[in-house]
Amino acid sequence: MKFNQYSRMIVPYRTQVSELQGIGFLDQLVTPQTSLNDLWLSFIYKSFPQAQSQSTLKEMVSNLLATPTQNVLEYIDQKTVDAAPFYTVGLQLLGFTCGDDFKVDQPLQTMKDFNLLYHEKLNNIEELVGAWYDLLNTRGKNGQILLDALAAQGYFLPLYDLPIAQKPLLFNGKSQPVFATDDLIREVVYIESSLDTDHDGKRDLLKAEILRPSDANNGLKVPAVYTASPYNQGTNDEAGDKMMHNVDQPLTRKEPNELQYEDIKYQQDTEELPPERPVKGTTQQAEETFGREFSYTLNDYLAARGFAIVYAAGIGTRGSQGVRNCGSPAETASTIAIIEWLAGNRRAFTNKTDNIEIKAWWCNGSVAMTGRSYLGTLATAAATTGVTGLKTIISEAAISSWYDYYRDNGLVIAPGGFPGEDADVLAEECFSRQLDGADHLKVKPFFGQQLAQITRGQDRTTGDYNTFWDARNYLKDVANVKCDVLMVHGVNDWNVKPRNVYNFYRALAKLPVTKKLILHQGQHIYINAFRSLDYSEMINLWLTNKLYDVANNADQILPAVLVQDNVQPETWTAYPDWDKTEVKQQNLYFDQEKLTENQPAKTATVSFSDHLSDEQFAKYRQNFENWRNTILADHASDLSDKRLLFKTQPLANDELLRGAAHLKLKVASNQDHGMLSVMLVDYGTAKRLGVSPTVLARKSISEGYHWREDDLNEFQLTKKTPFKMVSKGHINLQNRTANYKTDDLQADEFYDIEFDLQPTFYHLPQGHQLGLVVYSTDMEMTVRGNEKINYTLDLSECQLTLKTSKY
């Protein structure tokens, strides 16, 4: 076990004392004369809120070993407090088992091995208070800090009734769970957008579900954590599945053109908007509640800690008006309408009929956005509007340009695992008004037209960047970003590929906002229930700062770039940036099956065919893992002549591969069209992290006392594998100049192409070899026409440029 904590705030002794008093851990006056062991014991005694009598408490405390032969009460009689017994007891409070998890006679060594903060000396009150303060902030076996574990036992119950002037209650810069989740107010409002996307002559009303502390009814103004999730009100999975496009189609030759970006640039529509609804009255009381929202456990954690949680699914979803149009500017406007209401700059009504206005009177006007994938995407979209009230976004696995989600360099490129999906499919899936039979009836014909328009606009024929995609490119508007940004992405996310976060991260660099980046080793996942990382606490620190305006140094404390190591499990490392500092550029040249540091004297041309037998094709189009493992294998297989493989020498030292590799190739197709795909591969037999995290303990994470739960998980090493795919790239040979312009392509003629692979942050261990596999049809991402095309590379004009740093 190894723990990584980045949310810890270093505070002086006086602050420690007052915070411990604030949360009720210190009720006595602490003076230098206070008995050390009395104080320690009083701390321990307070760590069992489930005990409601002295006898019960004593029984529980006496179960704690202090030394290999004494329980804590026996030890305490000796009137000393040494670090060893302190951490023996501490480890037990943190949920570790004597003997199994740690040696009772070596607790300090265990603290060190687990990468937990500890103090070697406890010679005076100040040191003891400091050690206890830190222990409360230390993560335990169940992946929560001790104070959160105590909260799950009801520690904070007596503080639920604190005067609102004392809320939020802070400890170590973070808001504590002193908000009764049993009493959360759940209400629905309908926000009037400045849109009429369903063309019914009325502005689209947008349903928002709110969970907020009841303290708000007593005068506490709380900030809002808002998740814009198009999936939230249900999805049309079956209808979406039926719409999936057939990818078993040949790549079509495109007519060359001379398009410039200006030719395809998106211009905002200036449709006339129906008037606002008249306000016929106002109220503070909503008229609709709900049983269970579709929640995100990070939000659940925050709901117990004084943040209102707001979910809205947006235009075209169940309960709202309008239609979906997949990442369009209208969806962005629909997303920020909720923020505008929360910040007091837009109207909402209690229902869709009566025009009774209801304000977010309980909100302090500060809003953060959370969520992953489409949800994080809409957070990104919202940030690029600079909307007032939005103080930060935490965008996880977010799309920054929809072209980078569904296309690449003039090719239709599916999100990994979903060949045939496209913007129209997603629009249909999220159009959950369809779930309300009678509501659907009203809007069905118009949505049909809308869908046809999306299908035309996305243009699967050319795969080119066009006005449709330009309208869905948030990167163009990054200059508008006024809020602080915390980005999270998996370097193995082949659904929302890493380029999305990379481009956003790079575009933000110039702006005067705080930006943080976390890169994990997962695919398209949430990371708030990892045992090894204090992600929830980091978010708490961040949001307590951004939304409650608490000066907790969140900007300084959280690392600029935090990266999970892919070799050592449970290891996270802070870096100043993704791929700038201490990074060196390295050119690799191509030889027969080799990547070399120096340009070889002689190189040849090498060819491969993209065509499979019917049997091969049938086999590999079904099983992507099998296809990937076969085409990447460095031994002979039935796919080894369908690709070219180039490998470096075994590495002399561990290296970090950072950012995007850049590839130049000189290539000829024997047809008048063609595409290339490449994979960057780490070759070397080794145990590697699993594809998905392993669940360590079901429901063991408590988001608050008698509140919701989450499964604790972690990436673990699996059995040895011979290689691992690190990055990918794809290009249409007719998009050599730009993704929006079609170049000519003559059969059997050589052309220079160059493009970036997907960025990464990858630890290449010593002795491994870096490989590049060049092929064409990508079973899981490109069209799969199984055409008879041969490709030839002129190796003398090929070059791979990497950015690396020392490990």
Added chain:
Amino acid sequence: MKFNQYSRMIVPYRTQVSELQGIGFLDQLVTPQTSLNDLWLSFIYKSFPQAQSQSTLKEMVSNLLATPTQNVLEYIDQKTVDAAPFYTVGLQLLGFTCGDDFKVDQPLQTMKDFNLLYHEKLNNIEELVGAWYDLLNTRGKNGQILLDALAAQGYFLPLYDLPIAQKPLLFNGKSQPVFATDDLIREVVYIESSLDTDHDGKRDLLKAEILRPSDANNGLKVPAVYTASPYNQGTNDEAGDKMMHNVDQPLTRKEPNELQYEDIKYQQDTEELPPERPVKGTTQQAEETFGREFSYTLNDYLAARGFAIVYAAGIGTRGSQGVRNCGSPAETASTIAIIEWLAGNRRAFTNKTDNIEIKAWWCNGSVAMTGRSYLGTLATAAATTGVTGLKTIISEAAISSWYDYYRDNGLVIAPGGFPGEDADVLAEECFSRQLDGADHLKVKPFFGQQLAQITRGQDRTTGDYNTFWDARNYLKDVANVKCDVLMVHGVNDWNVKPRNVYNFYRALAKLPVTKKLILHQGQHIYINAFRSLDYSEMINLWLTNKLYDVANNADQILPAVLVQDNVQPETWTAYPDWDKTEVKQQNLYFDQEKLTENQPAKTATVSFSDHLSDEQFAKYRQNFENWRNTILADHASDLSDKRLLFKTQPLANDELLRGAAHLKLKVASNQDHGMLSVMLVDYGTAKRLGVSPTVLARKSISEGYHWREDDLNEFQLTKKTPFKMVSKGHINLQNRTANYKTDDLQADEFYDIEFDLQPTFYHLPQGHQLGLVVYSTDMEMTVRGNEKINYTLDLSECQLTLKTSKY
């Protein structure tokens, strides 16, 4: 989708009316003059408890389609109520989507296809009320009845404050969720057992965690649903893993003996018991609470419905005293101590120190037990004591004799998937006092001795039934059973094998108690979150009857034996018994590779070797699935000479295989020891149900308003497989007479053996072939000495006897 509901109570119109009034669905006086469509609309209006104003309500109702072109409000203006619109609306309320899940113009056909109850005519008030009453009891897409789905939206909130005289609130014979789960009282008591298993000179105190409705504080007496779970306070997984026995050992020849059962019969110890603790005071107020118990979602469902939930882990677990001894009579006594306290016949204290007595003053004295595996086992153990207060047990996947869990016919036979596990390992794993470091210190030496005693007693050397196992055989005491019994078991449970439930079921047959049996197609799983079966409602009906003494005909309504079909998904069928009625006995004879209905004229002897190459052995001992798939394959493989395979002709008709197949073999070993294993196999390429249920929707089952949740799941057909293992059997050739007696065995001499295979209830489809595979070493269950032994069968003296019935 197909639904199966067995919990429905048929009640007359007057009862329907009064129950609908009771739950607040009917507040108007219904007369024959009441307008049909007004009444229907009032029902619909009441189905949206989340709406808190008329406008909101109207908006929600207007989203419901009544006909392909009209919403329900438009339709209702026509003043008629036809069955089609009624069920179109009904299906939407049940969560089905117009178009995707059902055709709006054919709702009755959908009700029929889904196997949901519907009424063809709604011509008068009585028919409409009846139809609505039934609709509230109808399961929807999320696997809950409509009334439970409404409860999840807060429908019952206004009834939380009902006078206690009106609680429990009944509808259709079941207790409704009118108990505020936010206010549940959570308390711990320590029950004094009549045991001193840790020999510390004091009676063992047993910790019990109780969750009970706060209404109890206002005078409501509630029954208790009690789960005895040794896992509940944590487990020592690592220590247990370390103790796993090495199974890669040869089978040892045993010295023949002439033991009789009387020689090994267990006699109860008569140890002297320390005196009871003196009572120094009494209280109604507990002194300890808890944050989160380790819960079972069925109990969560019941907790919202007026049943107190009690968890106790028993002797030797964290918080309790004593030591574990794996299924011993002391564990049974420890289990029933809790019931004795609940029924007022035993003392409990508020803590372990002060001797302040606390009674279960809130309990009506009626107790049920629930839980699976070891938990169900202890319920079975408790039932066989006839303890007062225990009204019923719901034993799921329960052991009825520990010999049938860890042994078979003179062999050490591991629970599937856990080779090397044994009673001592389980005792160690459950000895969770070890988790409290200082408490462990006190009891460690004694528990070490205890463990050594278990290791000796279980006797892995002979695998014979002995006094140790006889003490752990609950079947001997079945005559004591006084409570009603509901058994649940998976016919594919190779952990707790089906013989355990079969023997208990058969032993109960003679007793004047009600017994019910449910056989599902799962392995070792819970079945309370299946979409296709109303298991939770069945349990509600059962417990409302057994514990609240409500005359709801539960005994008559629930089927005697309910079996999930293994061919058709979502299909459950009621039978009068497991293997008696309409069952015919069928003898099959052995020929070369054949099982024949008539004894063949000539048969030969056939042999196989049990010995594998080192490489084979290394491969197959690691991967059980691979081993099973290879040894069962009916084509040549590297294991086909390690077994004999006999198959019937393809079946002319579908058949049901019921109960235990009986096998006679004439066999010789070429050594002076030996063992045979057999598998009964369904051969025939077909789509079959998956090994585990598929999760259909996460957290979609609400156990009550703002209460806990469960994942909805169901067995689904997977891709085609060539065969499926149906049953297994194992025997030591030296246990031909009895499992407690060792017979002689001479090398190369033929002996007659006969034994029962594990019982089953299996649907063999037409065209399939039944096969029997005879082999010796079972990679996942027996010892694996990889000895050079050859076995020879004399086919003329072999016979397989089956019990079958028509499908």
